[in-house]
Amino acid sequence: MKNLKLPFKKTNIPESVKIFKQLPEKKLRQVFNHKIKFNHKIQFTKRVKGSIALACATILVLSGSYASDYLKTHENNIFSTDSYSVIEDGKEICKLRDPEMLDTVLLKLENDLEKSHSHDIAIENKFEVIESKAKDNEVVTDEQLYDILENTVNYSILAYSININSEQIGIVNSEYEATNVIEEVKNYFSKDYDEGSIVEVNTIEDVEIKQVKASNTEIKKADELVNYIIKGTDEEQKYIVEEGDTYWTIAEYFNMTLDELISANPNSDPDWIQIGDELNLVVPKPFLNVQVKRKVTQEEKTEYETEYTYVSYMYNDEEVVDRKGEYGISKIEALVTEQNGIQVAKEVLSEEVVSEPVSEIVTTGTQDPPPKKGTGYFINPLPGSYISSRFGSRSGGFHLGQDMAKAAGSAIKAADGGTVTFAGWSGSYGYMIDIDHGGGFTTRYAHCSEMYVSVGEKVYQGKVIAAVGTTGVSSGPHLHFEVRKYGSVVNPASYIGVQYR
Numbered sequence: 001m002k003n004l005k006l007p008f009k010k011t012n013i014p015e016s017v018k019i020f021k022q023l024p025e026k027k028l029r030q031v032f033n034h035k036i037k038f039n040h041k042i043q044f045t046k047r048v049k050g051s052i053a054l055a056c057a058t059i060l061v062l063s064g065s066y067a068s069d070y071l072k073t074h075e076n077n078i079f080s081t082d083s084y085s086v087i088e089d090g091k092e093i094c095k096l097r098d099p100e101m102l103d104t105v106l107l108k109l110e111n112d113l114e115k116s117h118s119h120d121i122a123i124e125n126k127f128e129v130i131e132s133k134a135k136d137n138e139v140v141t142d143e144q145l146y147d148i149l150e151n152t153v154n155y156s157i158l159a160y161s162i163n164i165n166s167e168q169i170g171i172v173n174s175e176y177e178a179t180n181v182i183e184e185v186k187n188y189f190s191k192d193y194d195e196g197s198i199v200e201v202n203t204i205e206d207v208e209i210k211q212v213k214a215s216n217t218e219i220k221k222a223d224e225l226v227n228y229i230i231k232g233t234d235e236e237q238k239y240i241v242e243e244g245d246t247y248w249t250i251a252e253y254f255n256m257t258l259d260e261l262i263s264a265n266p267n268s269d270p271d272w273i274q275i276g277d278e279l280n281l282v283v284p285k286p287f288l289n290v291q292v293k294r295k296v297t298q299e300e301k302t303e304y305e306t307e308y309t310y311v312s313y314m315y316n317d318e319e320v321v322d323r324k325g326e327y328g329i330s331k332i333e334a335l336v337t338e339q340n341g342i343q344v345a346k347e348v349l350s351e352e353v354v355s356e357p358v359s360e361i362v363t364t365g366t367q368d369p370p371p372k373k374g375t376g377y378f379i380n381p382l383p384g385s386y387i388s389s390r391f392g393s394r395s396g397g398f399h400l401g402q403d404m405a406k407a408a409g410s411a412i413k414a415a416d417g418g419t420v421t422f423a424g425w426s427g428s429y430g431y432m433i434d435i436d437h438g439g440g441f442t443t444r445y446a447h448c449s450e451m452y453v454s455v456g457e458k459v460y461q462g463k464v465i466a467a468v469g470t471t472g473v474s475s476g477p478h479l480h481f482e483v484r485k486y487g488s489v490v491n492p493a494s495y496i497g498v499q500y501r
């Protein structure tokens, strides 16, 4: 702003004073008795500031013309005439001819300060203008006033605070930055989702962005604040992986649960840590929790039903699956709401059946099973089989049982009731089951492909205990069946279909 340099001329009669006196009292007060007070300023928007500046400019032009008239007729360094003292903190800091100059110059100073800080500011001083007398050389120009004010004003920076559930979490430079910080946090928690599927991202907590006065040191960088909100803390604690470390031992050492260590290191794979890797030991407790609402298309399984056919020739604890059931498939479009990756709500929008489920058909018996103990009589453990190798001497060796050939998967039955004493792998026997029938008699079933009983289990005579296979040393699917009396092998052929005790 340029100083008002007006031609100074000496005249005797202050014409302008007359003019002023002719003005109505109210108008005079408006023009001259106006006391400016800069109490902490209301934050005007640029537009409002603009209109204030325009109003000031108008007043300036008006008062300028009065002043011009006045000065034209009153250049005077001998007599004191009407002036206005600017008072700050009870002290006069300068004198003005035109009281409106304070407003105009303060506004310019504020604008300049905002520009140099790239920031809104608030001037804290209270200025007052009171009537006084001064000679022409005692009043200041607007340039001088600018310098005086620049050295006088105290101001604070107007920044923006992010409050989460009414608690101040951090301060950033601008409202734009604050909004961005919240958006960044939302992005962080929704980054793993397919962007096209996201309908809405909301925070659980109340977020408020408030204008506050702050000092430079209180203002955080936006990206630092994003990090702080995500982790819930500024704390840093790292651990460098050493030889022999696992997630488990590290968690235990630092008194953390495995889950905590995993959640503190979302970008590290617990199964693939290497010596020298840096692990974070601070478990994140985000200030903001984010809910992501997504539209998803999913395939869902529909359960199948099981239909039973009852036959009298089977025991009621036996089952034969005649037809395997199949799950049905439906294509579902749904709105899914997830919080921290966990589904909290699901609204099905549409459902399309891709395939209907197929019922499972099972045959089961009506007979009560016999008691689970030895009867003293052996039945054929593999009906419908033929003997492929007999008990006794065989090519220079001795065959301890008899081989009974039948298709792989055929049901092997317990020759008599008893207690399972072995069920597992046994070298050349392959998968093998031993049953103790009491009275010193045991039976052995070898080369099985599957076993349906376990050690200690009591079985009844005829119970399906295994399936025919060719595990261990075997030249094709068959059951190697042994009968032992007090531990010594006897010829099974002599015992099947026989009361043995």
Ligand SMILES: [Zn+2]
Pocket (backbone or CB within 6 Å): 389, 399, 401, 402, 403, 479, 480, 481
């Ligand atoms: Zn054999």
